[in-house]
Amino acid sequence: MIKLKFTLLFSLLAILCLPFVSHAETDPLSAAINKAGKQRMLSQRIAKSYFFLGDNVRPDKAREQLKASLAMFEQHHNELKSEVENKEIHELFAFIDIALAEYTELVSKPYDKNNGNKVLDLSETLLEVCQSVVAKLEQASKLKKAKLVNIAGRQRMLSQRIAKYYIAYQAGFHDQNSVEQLQKAVTEFESALKVLVDSNQNTAKIASSLGKVESLWKVVRKFFLDQKKGGLPVTVFATTDSIMNEMNRITNMYEQVVPETASQ
Numbered sequence: 001m002i003k004l005k006f007t008l009l010f011s012l013l014a015i016l017c018l019p020f021v022s023h024a025e026t027d028p029l030s031a032a033i034n035k036a037g038k039q040r041m042l043s044q045r046i047a048k049s050y051f052f053l054g055d056n057v058r059p060d061k062a063r064e065q066l067k068a069s070l071a072m073f074e075q076h077h078n079e080l081k082s083e084v085e086n087k088e089i090h091e092l093f094a095f096i097d098i099a100l101a102e103y104t105e106l107v108s109k110p111y112d113k114n115n116g117n118k119v120l121d122l123s124e125t126l127l128e129v130c131q132s133v134v135a136k137l138e139q140a141s142k143l144k145k146a147k148l149v150n151i152a153g154r155q156r157m158l159s160q161r162i163a164k165y166y167i168a169y170q171a172g173f174h175d176q177n178s179v180e181q182l183q184k185a186v187t188e189f190e191s192a193l194k195v196l197v198d199s200n201q202n203t204a205k206i207a208s209s210l211g212k213v214e215s216l217w218k219v220v221r222k223f224f225l226d227q228k229k230g231g232l233p234v235t236v237f238a239t240t241d242s243i244m245n246e247m248n249r250i251t252n253m254y255e256q257v258v259p260e261t262a263s264q
Helices: 002-026 028-054 059-083 087-107 113-140 144-170 176-197 204-225 233-256
Strands: none
Touching: 028 059, 028 087, 028 113, 028 144, 028 233, 059 087, 087 113, 113 144, 144 176, 144 204, 144 233, 176 204, 204 233
C-alpha cells in the first residue's frame, strides 16, 4: 500500500513538472529573440566581410563568409515571417524586404570603394530595423531570461560591428562618425559583458564561456582603442569571429535556462 502511494505521488509530481521542462525547451519568444538577434549580427557581418574582401585581408574567407551571411539572413528572415504573428513586426519585416534586396545586390557585386559609404548606410539601416524587431519581441515576453538572450545576442552583433568599422577605417573610410561609432560599440560591448558576467542566472557552463570571451577580448581591445594605428587585421578578423561564436553559444545557453518570470 505504501509502495502504491509512493508510485502515485511520484507519477503526479512527474506530470506536474512536465509543463516546466517543455516550456524551458520550446519557449517560442526566447527562440524568436535569439533568431532576430542573429539578424542584427548578420547585418554587420555582411558589411564587415565586404570591407575585408575589399582590403584583400583573408579574401577567400571573407568571400565565403559574405555569401553564407546573406543566405542565413534571408533564411532567418523568412522563418521569422512565418513564426511571428505580430502585425507591427510584420510591418518591419516588409521594410527589411526592401532594404535587404538593395543590400544583397550591392555587396554581391565586385568590391568598389565608391560603394563603401552606401554599404555602411545599408548595414546601419538593417541593424536599426532588426533591433526594433528584437525590442518588440522582448517587450512581449515576461521572462527574465529574455533580457539575457537579448543582451548576449547583441554581443554577437557588436563583435562584428566593431570589426566592420575597424576594417572600414583601414580601407580608407576615415569619417568622424565611423570613428565615434566604433568607440561607442567598444564601450557598449564592455558594459554588456560586465552585466552578463554579474548575472545570477548564469550556469557554470555560461560562466566558463564568458571567461573565454573576456580572454579573447583582451587580445584585440588595444587595436580598437587606436584604430588610426591599425595593425594585425587578420588577428582582428579571427578573434572577433571567435568572440561571436562563443557569444552565440552563450546566447543559446541562456535560451535554454529554465524560465523565470520578471516578477520573481
